[in-house]
Amino acid sequence: MDWIVPLILTVITASTPLLLAATGELITEKSGVLNLGVEGMMLVGAISGFAVTVSSGSAILGILAAIVAGMLMSLIFAFLTLTLMANQVATGLALTIFGVGFSALVGSGFVGFPLDPLPSLSIPVISTIPVIGPILFSQDFLVYASIAIVIATGWFLTRTRAGLILKAVGDSHDSAHAIGYRVIRIRYMATLFGGAMSGLGGAYLSLSYTPMWAENMTAGRGWIALALVVFATWRPGRLLAGAYMFGCISVLQLHAQSAGVNVPSQFMSMLPYLATVIVLVIISSDYTKIRLNAPACIGKAFRPAQ
Amino acid sequence: MIRLEPRRSHSQAMVYLSPVLAIVMTLIVGGIIFAFMGKNPLEALYTFFILPISDSYGVSELFVKATPLVIIAVGLAMGFRANVWNIGAEGQLTMGAIFGGGLALYFYDSQSVFLLPAMLVFGAIGGALWGAIPALLRTRFNANEILTSLMLTYVATLFLSYLVHGPWRNPEGFNFPESRPFPDAGLLPIIYDGTRVHLGTAIAVFVVIAGWLLLSKSLIGFQLRVVGKAPQAARHVGFRQKRMVWFTLLLSGGLSGLAGLFEVAGPIGQLQPSISPGYGFTAIIVAFLGRLHPVGVLFAGLIMALTYLGGELAQISLGLPSAVTGLFQGILLFFLLACDVLTKYRIRVGSVATKGGAV
Amino acid sequence: MKSRIFKRTAAALATVGAMALGMGAAQADDPLKVGFVYVGPVGDFGYSYQHDQGRKAVDEKFGNKVKTTYVENVAEGADxxxxxxxxxxxxxxxxxxxxxxxxxxxxxxxxxxxxxKFEHATGFKRAENSATYAARFYEGRYVAGVIAGKMTKSNTIGYVGSFPIPEVVRGINSFMLGAWSVNPDVKVKIVWVNSWYDPGKEGDAAKALIDQGADIMVQHTDSPAPLQVAENRGVLGFGQASDMIKFAPKAQLSAIVDRWDDYYIERVQAVMDGTWKADDTWGGIKADMVHMAPFTNMPDDVKALAEETEAKIASGEIHPFAGPIYDQAGELRVKDGENADDGMLLGMDWYIKGIDAELPK
Known part of the structure; x- marks a missing residue:
């Protein structure tokens, strides 16, 4: 059983970037905005975090830079889709193309630079408890942050007035506007939060998960994050479960191969995707529950009536 | 503050002017970027937009590149009108290539004239089947097609990888991951000698026309237009959402499958692990850039294809890294999408004079 | 002012126009133009990066006498x-x-x-004006195997594979032959990640292998991630494609470096001299196409053995695939006293006897 703990540790690191980016996208989508540019924002976050950390020697500055970079990317998106009412789906995809190119351009000077991973915050004494010690009390702080942010997001959406307003804007922008909420401003903020979290997710990749910069190093994780938001039916709790489930199956299939399970590796690699579909089918079957959670106005442009 | 004021009716002038305006703005911003990179901006812009189509071969390549984009985007546009979010066209493309290509490999020594038509049918069926899964899961189990179609894309790509690394490997190919070459009877005829313009390009034009007719003349086209504009009203008059989901996913899946078959039976000529540089995803942009209209899609597909060709030439002639071409492509798309707003709105800059100015 | 801009424009258009018409017909003092096509970005710090290092070496060697161009991220399809x-x-x-x-x-x-003149890497089709070239990376993997056989304590090697193609299978076989030549008890665990390049996944695969007892990491994927994991987990490993010592100063034993510099320079020179032929080059350690990064993090006797093995492979005294070699089914593939021929090596799709894994068919 001594392999269980390292397995869980691997799952945690594999799931954290997905969780960070997906949490941001969840808030964005709850406000009624669909930003498909997560992959591009993550990449720009990854290179910004890496470049600033290497240049300044401070991981904190790097992480802040990644957040700001992600926000700037989402600001482009927000300006085009919210102010100029450009189509959200196409603009998000364009943002990814832009982000891949931009990060590669900025990153060309940082290829092949080594970097020490973020230190783990081992809490004295309790981190030495067998099993739960290493799992719960000796992660790097972005892992703790990702969990804390998901919990805070859940609390925000259900327990705060601001959260209710956000959902109202996402469900019916016309009514929300009629009541006097500033729909566009709220959506701007939700989109910026999404960008910040994608940037943070990218920084987790380039600073902690695999501390390096290489072009396209996200390798499609932004798309998985987007899918996870749908998978979670826009609920933070389920998002946490979904991200960890995806990470867990991705890692388990590698373990199974290593242990000599004799199935073509391509089929093993399909497992996380298939499992996500199957579980979604199971949890979606209850029609009423889903409809209560999906933001009704997602992807639709809003212009206040005159 | 920038403010938009709705036009009473769509500006016809702007329908044509806005792309021009977008391109002019891209030229300005792009020119600045190129100058910043130490390149002559005019030369760079010439390389991007004119050089790729400055000879007949270039034009023919533009058609080759645009063919899959246009075919896929016409199908996707129908779905997007009905709020069916198929973002797994890439997977449907792959399945079409597997089904149609599999037929060619099964009859690898065939000289039958029926092989190619059968491959076309199989390709479309393969894509449609892969599109049917999200349709079934959506209509029967209420599972969101954004997730299911995207996840199935990874599955399809891995399945193709399994086939060409294993059972469908060319027995005469030193165990490298590629299938046998398709027999001549399984290759698309070239419709213009000396180029790679194949039958699929002609079919793409046909798809555009058929899509146009479907949208403007048929009942289902009418329903698609209504659903897109007023989903509530559509529900009231009893349009069946489920039927719409099935129709659009089968249609877009089938067209994507056809596009995939055209790639492997056209320019590639065999199955291999990588058959598409993301056409299924790029086509989503093409669909919206073309304002979800088949004719618009045709132009958008050509513009998109042009930027890829230009990107290659910018690397060859100017030594710009591919990163710059991605950056430039992104900026062009931003402007095209932003300027599109001018068809519906006027831009007003300044303080809000009217009521309801909550921006 | 206006006219100057106009003149510059006209000049630019003329230049570009000339290029478009393919008027690059070489004149005596024109530089030799050399083009490169890469499948990945030059910023991958792996396969395409190393080819680009070779291109840069050509630039450096020949200066104005050549003009090199590259196109990166070219998809292996219609493009x-x-x-x-x-x-x-x-x-x-x-x-x-x-x-x-x-x-x-x-x-x-x-x-x-x-x-x-064309040169295609790692393929098998030639034409009158199209040559092929590749590197015998398996030679480097044999040396790595010898080192691993000496250095492993758990007798378990973790191997991160990309795709089960002959190149990778050959590498696994060669590595294990090297390892068994010094330590018959070594076992290998293999994980396929179905990607040449996905740092996160490669790293996770390495973690899985280490968790299951591997204490030496070998990879046939492009990113430094598996080696980074080895460094953090306190085990040893080998770099791939480029010298990755910066990423794993305490873990890297050596790296099997792709070194195209000399080959590219030689071929460019051959074209300049008019001696270029459409032949097949498959160079290894001797030609320095396969280059072992400095042997580090090992005792002197292992280092000496590694150097000796490398020298013997270069001199031909050791051939990694010297018979007798049996496959997993027990069939004799290479007879005693013979070496595997290039045809067999090129298409290798079987594991040698003793590898406890099944190859996807």
Missing amino acids: AERVIRQLAQTGNDLIFTTSFGFMNPTIKVAKQFPDV
């Missing part, structure tokens, strides 16, 4: 043929296409441009 053709059309005299998937397009374009 490849167009890119190769454009390079030929714009007056490149010699074109290197550096990925297996470019084989058929290269041959096709070569037929259309008989005056241009």
Whole structure:
């Protein structure tokens, strides 16, 4: 059983970037905005975090830079889709193309630079408890942050007035506007939060998960994050479960191969995707529950009536 | 503050002017970027937009590149009108290539004239089947097609990888991951000698026309237009959402499958692990850039294809890294999408004079 | 002012126009134009990066006498043929296409441009004006195997594979033959990640292997991630494609470096001298196409053994695939006293006896 703990540790690191980016996208989508540019924002976050950390020697500055970079990317998106009412789906995809190119351009000077991973915050004494010690009390702080942010997001959406307003804007922008909420401003903020979290997710990749910069190093994780938001039916709790489930199956299939399970590796690699579909089918079957959670106005442009 | 004021009716002038305006703005911003990179901006812009189509071969390549984009985007546009979010066209493309290509490999020594038509049918069926899964899961189990179609894309790509690394490997190919070459009877005829313009390009034009007719003349086209504009009203008059989901996913899946078959039976000529540089995803942009209209899609597909060709030439002639071409492509798309707003709105800059100015 | 801009524009258009018309016909003092096609970005710090290092070496060696051009991120599909053709059309005299998937397009374009010389890496089709080249990376893997056999304490090797193609299978076999030559108890665990390049996944695969007892990491994927994991987990490993010592100063034993510099320089020189032929080059340690990074993090006796093995492979005294070699089914593939021939090596799709894994068919 001594392999269980390292397995869980691997799952945690594999799931954290997905969780960070997906949490941001969840808030964005709850406000009624669909930003498909997560992959591009993550990449720009990854290179910004890496470049600033290497240049300044401070991981904190790097992480802040990644957040700001992600926000700037989402600001482009927000300006085009919210102010100029450009189509959200196409603009998000364009943002990814832009982000891949931009990060590669900025990153060309940082290829092949080594970097020490973020230190783990081992809490004295309790981190030495067998099993739960290493799992719960000796992660790097972005892992703790990702969990804390998901919990805070859940609390925000259900327990705060601001959260209710956000959902109202996402469900019916016309009514929300009629009541006097500033729909566009709220959506701007939700989109910026999404960008910040994608940037943070990218920084987790380039600073902690695999501390390096290489072009396209996200390798499609932004798309998985987007899918996870749908998978979670826009609920933070389920998002946490979904991200960890995806990470867990991705890692388990590698373990199974290593242990000599004799199935073509391509089929093993399909497992996380298939499992996500199957579980979604199971949890979606209850029609009423889903409809209560999906933001009704997602992807639709809003212009206040005159 | 920038403010938009709705036009009473769509500006016809702007329908044509806005792309021009977008391109002019891209030229300005792009020119600045190129100058910043130490390149002559005019030369760079010439390389991007004119050089790729400055000879007949270039034009023919533009058609080759645009063919899959246009075919896929016409199908996707129908779905997007009905709020069916198929973002797994890439997977449907792959399945079409597997089904149609599999037929060619099964009859690898065939000289039958029926092989190619059968491959076309199989390709479309393969894509449609892969599109049917999200349709079934959506209509029967209420599972969101954004997730299911995207996840199935990874599955399809891995399945193709399994086939060409294993059972469908060319027995005469030193165990490298590629299938046998398709027999001549399984290759698309070239419709213009000396180029790679194949039958699929002609079919793409046909798809555009058929899509146009479907949208403007048929009942289902009418329903698609209504659903897109007023989903509530559509529900009231009893349009069946489920039927719409099935129709659009089968249609877009089938067209994507056809596009995939055209790639492997056209320019590639065999199955291999990588058959598409993301056409299924790029086509989503093409669909919206073309304002979800088949004719618009045709132009958008050509513009998109042009930027890829230009990107290659910018690397060859100017030594710009591919990163710059991605950056430039992104900026062009931003402007095209932003300027599109001018068809519906006027831009007003300044303080809000009217009521309801909550921006 | 206006007229100056106009003049500059006209000049630019004229230059570009000339290029488009393919007027690069070489004059005596014109530089030799050499084109490169890469499947990945030059910023991958792996396969394409190393090819680009080779291109830079050509630039450095020949200065103004050459003009090199590259196109990166070229998909192995319909795009490849167009890119190769454009390079030929714009007056490149010699074109290197550096990925297996470019084989058929290269041959096709070569037929259309008989005056241009082509070189395709890792394939098996040639034409009158199209050569092939590859590196015997398996030689380097044999040396790595010898080191691993000496250094492993758990007798378990973790191997991160990309795709089960002959190149990778050959590498696994060669590595294990090397390891068994010094330590018959070594076992290998293999994980396929189905990607050449996904740092996160490669790293996770390495973690899985280490968790299951591997204390030496070998990889046939492109990113430094598995080696980084080895460094953090306190085990040892080998770099791939480039010297990755910066990423794992305490873990890297050596690295099997792709070194195309000399080959590219030699071929460019051959074109300049008029001696270029469309032949097949498969160079290894001797030709320095496969280059072992400095042997580090090992005791002196292992280092000496590694150096000796490397020298013997270079001299031909050791052939990694010297018979007798049996496959997993127990069939004799290479007879005693013989070496595996290049045809067998090229298409290798079987594991040697003793490897406890099944190869996907």
